[in-house]
Amino acid sequence: MEKIKIGWLIAGALGAVLVTCAVLVYARYRRDMRTTRERVQNLGSRVIETDCGPIEYAAFGEGYPVLVIHGIFGGFDQGLVTARGQLEEGFRAIVPSRFGYLRTPLPADASPAAQADAYVCLLDALGIERAAILGVSAGGTSAIQFALRHPDRCSALVLVSSNAPGETEAGLPPKPLAKVLFRSDFVFWLLTTHFRSSMGSIMGVPQGFELSPEHEADIAETMETILPVSPRAEGALFDMYVSNPDINTGYPLEEITAPVLIINAMDDPLALYDNAR
Template sequence: MTRYHREMRAIKKYINNLDSRVIETNCGSIEYAKIGNGYPVLAVHGNAGGFDQGLIMANKTINSKFQVISVSRFGYLRSSIPRKASVAMQADAYASLLDSLNIGKTAVVGYSAGSASSIQFTLRYPERVSALILVSPAAPGKGPVMSKALFNIFFRNDFVYWATITYFRSWVQDAWIGVPKEFTITPEYEANIRDLLFHILPVSARVDGSFFDIYTSSPEIFNSSKNENYPIEDIEIPTLVISAQDDPLALHENAQALVERIPHSRLLALPDGGHLLLGHNEEVKSEITRFLHSNKVSIDKNI
């Protein structure tokens, strides 16, 4: 228990030192952190995340000359979750956040489960999006399903989650964060996996958001071909989709189909790396930078 308490203190100190802020809007409390001074990029984290995970992913994939606005989505950390929350409401919350920051237009990067609200924001506020980037996206098609019993065991109790990732990491890395079973784990990749799993703590501060993602947001986007709330073909914003061919969570075939439906989109297909795109951070960062440049997004100033 001594190690558990020490590591919990460390992760909470780490989050506090990131100096996030909370604003109040018609959509409730919204937590965010902002780094950099260049053209704004809204970073939308995946499942079991928060603004802190958004910053971690942005550091791996977005050029440091951009300004990153990383938001905690509904129910994550200090962001509230409204009654009868919807993905469309989450998109409205992004608009409220940008209003409060006096940002009229931004590029949007949605990671994993964050792609659903990123797509909704682009559909609802196209005049505010200069470019859309979806990384390992939850997309229409087949998707993973977690039983509520399993969710309640592992994601509502900090100690149970900590013990699982500490002593049974190899058991969870495939099912929870999408590392392919056949993928060769180098010491560097092992460190990356351990770091990501550790930074999901405290799960007790992310449980409401994760529950919304797993049982509302992700199923909605998986089944969006039957849902009039997702007219994906109407997206006119330049879109880049990034997907690994061996991703066991956000299936590559779904990413391919997504690109076929979005008119001005293209796909960066990586041969391996799983859901975390292990081994491809620099390639992904370079491709995102080129994509933003090609769509007249400046890394030097807000235009």
């Protein structure tokens, strides 16, 4: 009988510890998500009405206009991180949230071609005749379409670790599972906060690559732009299952007339070097 009592006491103590840990974790989650939402709200984006519907964007700098197109799980905030890391003085960065990300709704036709047309609508609304375009990762698909469909509006095309025609090594999760995960701020908070090392492959870090403090800081800054993930879920799902595969439907890349710069690491596990070539 005494052993049974001790067993119950131990079980009760462990239960109390687990409950306390769960409460503390959830409290931190709520605090971090509040901070993250405030961060996005304070970045100064606006929603502008265009002939293609409402588009959220941010802009900074003075000089030649450059459209900066974010990748999967992004939004204008991720684009701002890219723009500030890639553009020097003398350029005006125009950074939209693509269809289904943050405050830009996902329309019935959200194809890469429609996204490219939306960039033209955004330029029209801002009174800009021509711009260069910089597409990163999944944003490269619509950037390529912009160069193909609107050569008179595209002065240059820059692709950084871009989606490209060809096979990829990354398999897709079942769509029903992805729908649940991509809409869960808590799951992505856990991944980016407590399992950050396992997120490296999602950020394009080769297995076994030794990160410098500067690399770690860059990755941490980009990971911050994944949260909150729920208002990015529709865009991320569309990218993964529709937009990214569209690159393999036979884009006439030889018809691009604008100057093109392609930047791709040879050991990138996501944007494969052979595809970029």
